[in-house]
Amino acid sequence: MITFQQETFDDVYEPLQALFPLHWEELALDKDIIPLDPDYDVYRQAEKAGQLLVITCRKEGEIIGYFVGFVRTDLHYKTCLTCRMDIFFIHPDHRKSSLGIKLFTELKNVCQQRGVRRIVLGSKCHKDASILFERLGYTEIERFYSLRIE
Amino acid sequence: MRHLQLIAQGLDVSSLLTQINVNPGLWKKDTYHKDYPNYPFKHTETIYLRFTPDAKNFVHGGNQDLHECEWMDGAIHLPAARPFIFGLMAKLEAERLGRVIINKLAPGQSMFAHVDPEFFTSYWTRFHLSIQSAPGCICRCADEKTYMRPGEVWRFDNGVEHEVNNNSAVERIHMICDLRLYSIKSEGQTPTKPL
Numbered sequence: 001m002i003t004f005q006q007e008t009f010d011d012v013y014e015p016l017q018a019l020f021p022l023h024w025e026e027l028a029l030d031k032d033i034i035p036l037d038p039d040y041d042v043y044r045q046a047e048k049a050g051q052l053l054v055i056t057c058r059k060e061g062e063i064i065g066y067f068v069g070f071v072r073t074d075l076h077y078k079t080c081l082t083c084r085m086d087i088f089f090i091h092p093d094h095r096k097s098s099l100g101i102k103l104f105t106e107l108k109n110v111c112q113q114r115g116v117r118r119i120v121l122g123s124k125c126h127k128d129a130s131i132l133f134e135r136l137g138y139t140e141i142e143r144f145y146s147l148r149i150e
Numbered sequence: 151m152r153h154l155q156l157i158a159q160g161l162d163v164s165s166l167l168t169q170i171n172v173n174p175g176l177w178k179k180d181t182y183h184k185d186y187p188n189y190p191f192k193h194t195e196t197i198y199l200r201f202t203p204d205a206k207n208f209v210h211g212g213n214q215d216l217h218e219c220e221w222m223d224g225a226i227h228l229p230a231a232r233p234f235i236f237g238l239m240a241k242l243e244a245e246r247l248g249r250v251i252i253n254k255l256a257p258g259q260s261m262f263a264h265v266d267p268e269f270f271t272s273y274w275t276r277f278h279l280s281i282q283s284a285p286g287c288i289c290r291c292a293d294e295k296t297y298m299r300p301g302e303v304w305r306f307d308n309g310v311e312h313e314v315n316n317n318s319a320v321e322r323i324h325m326i327c328d329l330r331l332y333s334i335k336s337e338g339q340t341p342t343k344p345l
Contacts, residue, residue, distance in 0.1 A: 002317070003286065003288055006295070011297075012285075060257065060258060061284060109293075
């Protein structure tokens with residue numbers, strides 16, 4: 001059985017510790033100089049403010065995928081409640097079974113119930129998830145650039 | 151959320167869970183729910199603390215009060231349930247106590263989507279006390295979903311389509327209480343002047 005559900009930070013903190021290294025290894029840039037070190041206090045504060053959105057994909061009790069985002073009014077458009085993705089990940093062992101589509105479909109359902117008017121997602125250039133997003137109706141709107149300063 | 155409402159949290163259910171675990175025979179005493187038509191509960195085991203006597207044979211339209219429930223064996227062996235039952239009634243000023251059952255759903259199993267009969271849902275309000283559960287165990291009522299943590303009490307709208315998927319690693323054990331909450335038909339009713 002595979003289910004998708006919204007969860008709290010406390011419920012997912014421990015199980016996600018096992019998945020973050022995999023996620024980081026596959027997706028992070030500049031791994032040689034920037035170690036993984038999440039600022040969990042920020043996540044906890046966001047959850048207390050009702051702004052953290054965590055959706056998990058579980059199989060027999062184990063988390064095999066997740067979406068983490070922040071829900072708040074847009075900085076430039078404060079009448080627009082926006083969900084901005086932080087991270088998402090599906091365990092490599094479970095990637096051939098449409099779980100990504102179902103995860104983002106659950107995200108859309110949850111956001112609709114919360115009155116979110118726009119969802120903003122990101123896709124790494126070297127691990128491009130655009131096909132998934134475009135299949136779900138998302139449109140490319142912006143590009144981000146990074147500069148390493150030595 | 152309209153169909154699911156958190157009523158209380160942080161309750162200590164360890165005594166009740168212990169009593170349940172040392173009386174495993176209670177799960178096998180009756181299979182009324184397991185054998186229910188269309189089998190929404192076919193993966194469920196149930197302990198009956200309070201229920202309609204001779205439930206399989208009651209007939210609508212007869213003289214008996216079909217809402218009247220009686221204490222059953224589960225209540226004898228699980229005295230730790232009483233403070234939760236009567237504490238909830240006092241908290242909500244409930245006027246009448248209906249069914250009290252404890253359901254168990256194994257990991258990987260489901261209570262399939264169904265709607266409870268309007269005859270009951272229009273009279274009673276249903277509450278769940280989560281005794282044992284874990285993340286991944288999700289109750290759905292219409293378009294709302296939640297995970298009920300052990301020690302939490304929830305109002306649960308069984309008058310809309312609902313289901314449970316236990317995608318956790320533990321058995322889900324919930325106590326379900328039906329309460330008749332404060333109800334008044336209309337103003338102006340007096341002993342000698344019925345409406």
